[in-house]
Amino acid sequence: MLDQTEGYTTEDGRRIGGVVMEMRNITLRFGGVVAIKDISFDIREGEIRAIIGPNGAGKSSMLNVISGFYIPQEGEVLYKGAKRPQMKPYEVARQGIARTFQNIALFEGMTVLDNVMTGRLNHMKTNLFQQALWKGRAEKEEVENREVVEKVIDFLEIQNIRKTPVARLPYGLKKRVELARALAAEPSLLLLDEPMAGMNVEEKEDMSRFILDVNDEFGTTIALIEHDMGVVMDLSDRVVVMDYGQKIGDGTPDEVRSNQDVIDAYLGVAHD
Amino acid sequence: MAPASGGKDGLVSIPALLDRNAETFATKAAYREKEFGIWQTWTWSDTREEIRNLARGLIDMGVEKGDFIAIIGSNRPHLYWSMVAAQMVGAVPVPVYQDSAADEMAYVLDHCGARFVIAEDQEQVDKVVEVQERLHQFEHLVYLDPRGLRKYDHSQLHDYRQVQQTGHDLRDKLNPELERRQSAIAYDDTCVMLYTSGTTGKPKGVVLSNRNIIETSIASSEFDSLSTGEEVLAYLPMAWVGDFIFSIGQAYWTGFCVNCPESEDTLITDLREIGPTYYFAPPRVFETQLTTVMIRMEDSTRFKKWLFDRCMAHARKVGGDILDGRPVGFGDRLKYRLGDLFIYGPLKNTLGLSRVRVGYTAGEAIGPEIFSFYRSLGINLKQLYGQTEAGVFITQQPDGEVRADTVGVPSPGVEVRIADNGEVFYRSPGVFVEYYKNPESTASTKDSEGWVATGDAGFFEPDTGHLRIIDRAKDVGKMADGSMFAPKYVENKLKFYPNILEAVVFGSGRDRCCAFINIDLSAVGNWAERNNIAYSSYQELAGHPQVMATIQEHVEEANASIAEDEMLSGCQVHRFLILHKELDADDGEMTRTRKVRRGMIADKYDDLITALYDGSNEVSTRTEVTYEDGRKGYISATLEIRDARVVPVATRKVAAE
Numbered sequence: 001m002l003d004q005t006e007g008y009t010t011e012d013g014r015r016i017g018g019v020v021m022e023m024r025n026i027t028l029r030f031g032g033v034v035a036i037k038d039i040s041f042d043i044r045e046g047e048i049r050a051i052i053g054p055n056g057a058g059k060s061s062m063l064n065v066i067s068g069f070y071i072p073q074e075g076e077v078l079y080k081g082a083k084r085p086q087m088k089p090y091e092v093a094r095q096g097i098a099r100t101f102q103n104i105a106l107f108e109g110m111t112v113l114d115n116v117m118t119g120r121l122n123h124m125k126t127n128l129f130q131q132a133l134w135k136g137r138a139e140k141e142e143v144e145n146r147e148v149v150e151k152v153i154d155f156l157e158i159q160n161i162r163k164t165p166v167a168r169l170p171y172g173l174k175k176r177v178e179l180a181r182a183l184a185a186e187p188s189l190l191l192l193d194e195p196m197a198g199m200n201v202e203e204k205e206d207m208s209r210f211i212l213d214v215n216d217e218f219g220t221t222i223a224l225i226e227h228d229m230g231v232v233m234d235l236s237d238r239v240v241v242m243d244y245g246q247k248i249g250d251g252t253p254d255e256v257r258s259n260q261d262v263i264d265a266y267l268g269v270a271h272d
Numbered sequence: 273m274a275p276a277s278g279g280k281d282g283l284v285s286i287p288a289l290l291d292r293n294a295e296t297f298a299t300k301a302a303y304r305e306k307e308f309g310i311w312q313t314w315t316w317s318d319t320r321e322e323i324r325n326l327a328r329g330l331i332d333m334g335v336e337k338g339d340f341i342a343i344i345g346s347n348r349p350h351l352y353w354s355m356v357a358a359q360m361v362g363a364v365p366v367p368v369y370q371d372s373a374a375d376e377m378a379y380v381l382d383h384c385g386a387r388f389v390i391a392e393d394q395e396q397v398d399k400v401v402e403v404q405e406r407l408h409q410f411e412h413l414v415y416l417d418p419r420g421l422r423k424y425d426h427s428q429l430h431d432y433r434q435v436q437q438t439g440h441d442l443r444d445k446l447n448p449e450l451e452r453r454q455s456a457i458a459y460d461d462t463c464v465m466l467y468t469s470g471t472t473g474k475p476k477g478v479v480l481s482n483r484n485i486i487e488t489s490i491a492s493s494e495f496d497s498l499s500t501g502e503e504v505l506a507y508l509p510m511a512w513v514g515d516f517i518f519s520i521g522q523a524y525w526t527g528f529c530v531n532c533p534e535s536e537d538t539l540i541t542d543l544r545e546i547g548p549t550y551y552f553a554p555p556r557v558f559e560t561q562l563t564t565v566m567i568r569m570e571d572s573t574r575f576k577k578w579l580f581d582r583c584m585a586h587a588r589k590v591g592g593d594i595l596d597g598r599p600v601g602f603g604d605r606l607k608y609r610l611g612d613l614f615i616y617g618p619l620k621n622t623l624g625l626s627r628v629r630v631g632y633t634a635g636e637a638i639g640p641e642i643f644s645f646y647r648s649l650g651i652n653l654k655q656l657y658g659q660t661e662a663g664v665f666i667t668q669q670p671d672g673e674v675r676a677d678t679v680g681v682p683s684p685g686v687e688v689r690i691a692d693n694g695e696v697f698y699r700s701p702g703v704f705v706e707y708y709k710n711p712e713s714t715a716s717t718k719d720s721e722g723w724v725a726t727g728d729a730g731f732f733e734p735d736t737g738h739l740r741i742i743d744r745a746k747d748v749g750k751m752a753d754g755s756m757f758a759p760k761y762v763e764n765k766l767k768f769y770p771n772i773l774e775a776v777v778f779g780s781g782r783d784r785c786c787a788f789i790n791i792d793l794s795a796v797g798n799w800a801e802r803n804n805i806a807y808s809s810y811q812e813l814a815g816h817p818q819v820m821a822t823i824q825e826h827v828e829e830a831n832a833s834i835a836e837d838e839m840l841s842g843c844q845v846h847r848f849l850i851l852h853k854e855l856d857a858d859d860g861e862m863t864r865t866r867k868v869r870r871g872m873i874a875d876k877y878d879d880l881i882t883a884l885y886d887g888s889n890e891v892s893t894r895t896e897v898t899y900e901d902g903r904k905g906y907i908s909a910t911l912e913i914r915d916a917r918v919v920p921v922a923t924r925k926v927a928a929e
Contacts, residue, residue, distance in 0.1 A: 157535070
């Protein structure tokens with residue numbers, strides 16, 4: 001089924017490439033609590049990879065390991081074939097990894113446009129002094145970056161709120177702005193932490209559409225955490241299922257759906 | 273150039289006008305579109321290049337003379353160009369309402385037998401693909417926005433820009449053919465086919481010739497002395513005749529610039545940025561804008577509110593007269609100037625109407641208060657009366673003779689007569705050629721001498737010569753006692769209250785009138801918010817006792833005003849209810865242009881009408897609703913029915929007997 005080096009072709013004919021990121025026997029502890037226990041899986045180029053599990057399964061911890069925010073006590077993370085050293089968040093961002101947060105981390109007082117512009121920070125080379133003078137290089141750079149940002153704004157259909165301060169937006173739109181900021185960084189790997197949390201059905205449909213379009217249009221590799229099973233199964237190419245810090249399933253949505261351990265974890269097991 | 277078989281200076285088609293503009297106004301802006309946050313501009317010579325590339329691409333795809341090309345999408349320069357490119361290669365453009373459901377679209381595409389479709393985006397492509405099986409003549413689809421379409425089967429799909437590129441690459445090879453086709457266009461060839469919104473029955477394809485469009489455009493441009501300097505904002509459906517006349521006919525004749533908004537949701541911002549000089553909007557848009565202004569003034573500080581009220585009172589007193597050039601005292605003028613500095617100017621700027629030189633509203637009657645509000649600010653808002661079959665213009669108001677209750681004098685070149693039963697007939701160079709594949713309807717609408725029945729009842733005011741429209745001729749009926757019943761007249765009185773969005777009045781053949789009311793959610797919702805009234809849905813707010821009481825006051829006030837009209841005093845509303853859902857085009861209750869479908873509503877809510885007339889105080893009902901994605905559901909409700917006070921008209925009846 002899966003070829004370790006060559007990748008595979010999805011049902012709808014998308015070509016999935018080689019391994020971008022690999023988790024090898026990751027174990028993460030907080031004091032005596034084992035949040036993640038000996039988990040291995042990989043993320044391949046161009047795929048939508050989901051990590052699901054009931055509450056407290058260790059999904060968010062896993063995402064934080066992927067993003068380099070947590071350093072696992074055991075095991076190693078390989079990014080583009082190389083073992084990843086301990087890094088600061090901005091260094092991770094420079095490597096082409098962008099993320100959104102479960103509980104929205106936007107600059108509330110700034111406009112949507114400014115928020116999305118912050119996503120371009122790593123692509124700007126002028127220094128503070130040049131930017132203060134603004135004329136010349138800094139101006140040219142801002143125009144270039146604004147162009148990228150405007151394309152993202154167009155893509156996510158948020159033109160009408162371009163100049164609106166984020167604090168005035170409803171929750172569903174804030175989530176979209178967060179996605180916009182992550183996209184503005186032109187990431188090669190996009191991490192989404194519960195992108196559908198707290199959304200109504202219509203907003204979920206919109207968000208799913210955007211995630212698929214991002215993957216389709218820009219070929220971005222996407223790893224997402226979600227506990228809404230229905231959404232995940234429709235969206236992802238492969239799914240990792242976690243429960244109590246352990247991996248209990250890994251495979252295509254269909255394989256995962258028919259996995260007895262997964263069914264037990266979600267529906268509970270009868271005590272007899 | 274083609275031999276001048278008519279047409280001014282041998283300009284017998286839109287492509288011919290394009291050639292002239294590309295020469296005369298080469299570097300002047302023809303189109304602007306806001307994209308990626310910036311207004312992108314195309315000059316007339318750029319436009320000609322774009323259109324010719326597309327036209328050659330269409331020839332390469334196999335478009336033949338006489339083919340129909342359906343164009344579906346929102347107002348984008350590229351889609352306007354598609355229409356002209358279609359004409360250039362001898363085909364007939366058929367713009368289709370972009371919000372029509374797949375089934376409605378299938379009917380139109382099948383009826384005209386479109387071999388080609390040019391669609392804006394995935395949403396429209398999906399609809400065409402869905403009904404494709406039923407369209408035996410359909411061959412190719414060109415899409416503008418490739419987003420999301422990558423995985424589609426591309427044997428019949430083509431990227432707009434790719435088609436243009438092909439047209440560009442094959443310019444030498446295909447130019448002779450293009451020239452041949454363009455020079456073959458005659459003045460009486462079809463320019464465009466537009467489907468009527470279909471207030472009753474299936475939509476009809478109205479065939480308009482180059483002669484219809486060009487002569488109407490010339491006459492109407494001269495009427496308001498439109499010049500190359502005008503700026504218009506194209507935001508009304510491209511399938512509507514008005515947009516075709518304004519954004520293509522008049523724009524190509526005078527060479528003015530058509531601006532396309534970024535998206536539907538950014539309209540207000542775009543309007544403000546462009547500041548159009550020539551503006552058209554249906555009454556609903558003006559109502560909504562005024563409601564927004566009023567709500568915001570209610571929410572502002574007491575001083576600002578006081579200043580606003582004072583200035584507006586003065587504007588109402590003299591603003592209209594100043595606009596019409598009537599004598600106004602020096603002191604009043606000075607005060608008006610001050611008001612303009614502090615209130616009117618900034619307000620007009622906020623509304624995006626600072627530069628409007630000529631503004632029109634049509635389609636429905638506009639509330640006198642709304643109309644005079646805009647005019648008192650110094651905005652030259654006028655009314656016109658028109659139809660698709662007339663190429664828009666039948667009557668319009670000349671500058672300085674503007675009133676809320678008339679629709680003006682016959683437009684240049686138009687003859688109007690009133691039949692014995694009150695129905696309005698007209699004849700003009702703009703009168704349509706025929707309904708496509710429908711000779712019976714053509715014959716019943718247009719007689720052998722070219723007179724067209726409007727279906728509206730009206731009369732000319734003896735002293736001013738202005739036309740007044742009362743109602744649809746077929747809706748004007750008789751009540752049980754034989755007095756005249758004109759539902760639209762009553763509904764308009766009710767709709768002029770900001771709290772009332774729609775009203776449907778019944779009473780034909782009955783002894784008294786009753787009404788359905790739709791509240792305006794933004795106006796009533798704001799009132800609820802200010803008065804700490806919690807509600808979770810339209811239905812709940814509509815059923816609130818205080819809302820009922822407010823609406824009752826409105827109905828009673830309207831009754832008092834109706835009673836003053838001798839002919840129509842019998843149309844006072846005796847009983848009413850507030851509907852539990854908003855009337856919606858998706859449920860077939862309104863047309864796409866938001867006119868109520870009376871018959872449809874009467875059938876659907878038969879139980880409610882029965883309850884209105886049998887004296888009961890409340891009624892339970894269950895209604896089917898269609899969601900935007902086509903799914904269906906039901907809502908149940910118990911509605912209160914109230915009696916409204918009416919002004920007794922018995923004296924008049926006695927006198928008449």
